[in-house]
Structure formats: structure tokens, C-alpha cells
Amino acid sequence: MTSTEHAEPAPRRRRGRPGYDQSAILRAAIDLFNRRGYDATSMGDLARELGLTKPAIYHHVSSKEQLLGQALDDALDELTAVVSEASRDGAGAGAYERLRGVVRRSVEVLVAHQPSVTLLLRVRGNSEVELAALERRRWLDDRLAALVADAVAEGALRDDVPPGLVSRLLFGMVNSLVEWYRPDGAYDLRMVAEAITSIAFDGLARHETGHLARHDT
């Protein structure tokens, strides 16, 4: 028994019914793009998902590619903020501490903006929008590699592996998060951030020495 039944046989109709705005459509689009892939997702799929028709979507959105662009910008803006803050060497903090900070804050961004970051990490460069995103990603990668190089130069990181290789592997591990992390899963944000930093910097093996350097950035 539903409350407030009217005489109308179709109680569904209201003024400007669902009332989706651009950002609600964007969220749904990002979700579908991630589940099926961008190319495998049609605007018709998106319309059905939202209970709209295809033309109704184009009332809010100018193109499918624009939706992708906005998602990629969201992810890139967040990651750029994290990386630029750590790159302008702040008051007295060493490169090693700044690197640990970037790793931790990257994990936070990946979790808070997982859908858009996931999309970013899958971009292939198939369009102008994707190529622009790849260029911004390259900028991030370069900054991260420089930060790793600084930490090596500082003497805080091992120097038997090229900094470029270290940064790819380190952030490869961080980024892999988007493939499996679920906010409602067994691992919370703090645990994952702690696991990544401690595995990356101190390693998995239990060393016999017993006194591993503990950092809690």
C-alpha cells in the first residue's frame, strides 16, 4: 500500500520529472564507461540507465566525448593538485617525505575519485580529448619521476634501480588500486594507504634485523 494515491492512472508523470542535471548524468556516464568501456557504451545505454530518451540527454550534454573529457579533467585536476603541491619543495621537507606524502595522498584521490581516475588510467589516445589527457598524464609522470630522483639523490632511496623505473613501479602499484578497490569492501582507506607505503618503502619480507625504520606520514 503506497501512501497518497491520486485519481490519475499514471502517477509517474510530474513537472520536469526526474530532474537530472549535468553532474548526475556525468556520474552515470562515468559509471557505465567504467563497467563496459567507453566505446562499448552507447548514448542509448546511458539514456536507458537514467530513464530518459537519447535526445533528452543531449539537452544536458553536447556530446559523448564531452562527458569523457569532463571525467578525465576531474581526475587530472585532483592528481595535478597532489603532485604540484609536493613538487614545489615546501618548507624544509625532504624529497623522501614528500614522496611518501604523494603516495598517501594519491591513494586518497584514487579512492575519492575512483570512477574518473579509473577512466583516466584506461585512456588509449583515440581522440583529441584522450590525447590531451595523455599529455597531462605524462606531465604528472615526469614530476613523479623527478621526485623519486630527488629522494635518491638525497640518499634516502636505494640507488641500484633507475629512478624512472622506480617511479613507474611504485605508481603502478598505487594505480592498480582502481582495479579492485571497493569503498564498502574489506579494506578501508587508511589500511590500504598504510599497506602501500609500508610495502613500497620497507618491503614485504620480514627482515631478521627486527628494527625496520617506521614512518607514519
Add this chain to the structure above:
Amino acid sequence: MTSTEHAEPAPRRRRGRPGYDQSAILRAAIDLFNRRGYDATSMGDLARELGLTKPAIYHHVSSKEQLLGQALDDALDELTAVVSEASRDGAGAGAYERLRGVVRRSVEVLVAHQPSVTLLLRVRGNSEVELAALERRRWLDDRLAALVADAVAEGALRDDVPPGLVSRLLFGMVNSLVEWYRPDGAYDLRMVAEAITSIAFDGLARHETGHLARHDT
């Protein structure tokens, strides 16, 4: 000047001209699928790439999806071989050594079969073929998590991070390889395998103790 010129104005024609076989078409398809994405690649694209017509491709191949399936099977067969070998606990080798072995051999497989593994790691489950591949992948993940758990139980790995989380992060780092590794690039296979195992097990930080446990599996 080409040798053996005939009177014919079109010297291009020969018996069964280019002579592509199934595996050459598969290789080209995998390459295109990786560069543009599976859905963004049309059979027409593949035909153009090979200098054939679309119907000519269907002479060798039954469907686009079959090409994907064969690529995924190739990757899965290789990875399954590595994981099963390490899972049936061989003569005397401990879980820790077997885990290091799996990491190293996984790196070798990722490099030797990079195109098909890359495809595998991007599967979304959009078809029966993809769903079957995801199921086999889940089996692999479970085996790897069990191996990590064994190594923890053995006392060789740190126990302050859940084994499931460790295995995701460890193989997240390993798998990230396919995103950037180039056989003709700056890093050779040995260097990458060494970097991954030493970072994963001993960590990035330079410890003051000086005597890190060194393993060269």
C-alpha cells in the same frame, strides 16, 4: 630494378598473394585491439592494416570475438602454467621462494606475451568470451593469494597486512608493467624482474642497517 620482370603490367599478382595465416592475423588483431581498444577496432581496420579485404579475413577467422578469445587464452594459458607450477608445492621449496619465483616468471610472461596479457588485463566482461576469461583470472588471483598466505604462515612475510591485500598490490605492481614496458626500451627483462622483486620484498627505502637479506632467485 627488380629481377625477373614479366610482360604483365601488374607484377603484383602471385599465387595466393600475401599468404596470411590465422596466427599472423591474430597478431595484427591483438596489436590493434591494444592500440585502440577492442570495441574501437573494426574488422575493416584490421583488414586495412593487413592489406586485405574484410571478407578475406573471414576466410581465416570466424569472428572478431574469436580473435579476442584466442588472445585471452594465450595469456591465460601462460599465466596458468606459471601459477600452477608454483602452487603444487614442489620438492622442498618454501612458499616464500615459490612466491619470488612466481613474481619473476610472471614478469617473463608479461614481457614475452605482453600484447595478449595487456588485452587480458583490460577485459571488462562484456561478452561470454570475456566473462570466461575473467573467471580464469579469478582462479589465478585466488592461487596467488593462497601462495602469499602460505608465505606469511611460514613466517617469511610480514603479517601486519592481510594476504589478500598483499597479493593484489604485489601483482598490481607486476601487472602495471604492460602499460609502459617496451622490449626495445631502456630497461631489459633482467633489470625489470630484479627491480620488481627487490622493491617488493626489500622495499625502496635505504635502511641504515646495511645488511638487507639478498635473494637472487
Add this chain to the structure above:
DNA sequence: CCTACCGATCGGTAGG
């Protein structure tokens, strides 16, 4: 915000 469409291109197959 819908019905009704467009130019083009999709994966796949006909006859020869």
C-alpha cells in the same frame, strides 16, 4: 523532453 529520423559505419556473408 519526445517522436521521428539522418549519414555512416558496424560485424558478417552473399555469389562468383
Add this chain to the structure above:
DNA sequence: CCTACCGATCGGTAGG
């Protein structure tokens, strides 16, 4: 009759 293809087009669906 085989192989290795071609020119043309199928029924449907894409983004817009």
C-alpha cells in the same frame, strides 16, 4: 575441385 581471395551488400545500430 581446391586455395585464397574480391566487389557488393546484408540487417542493425552507432552518435547526433
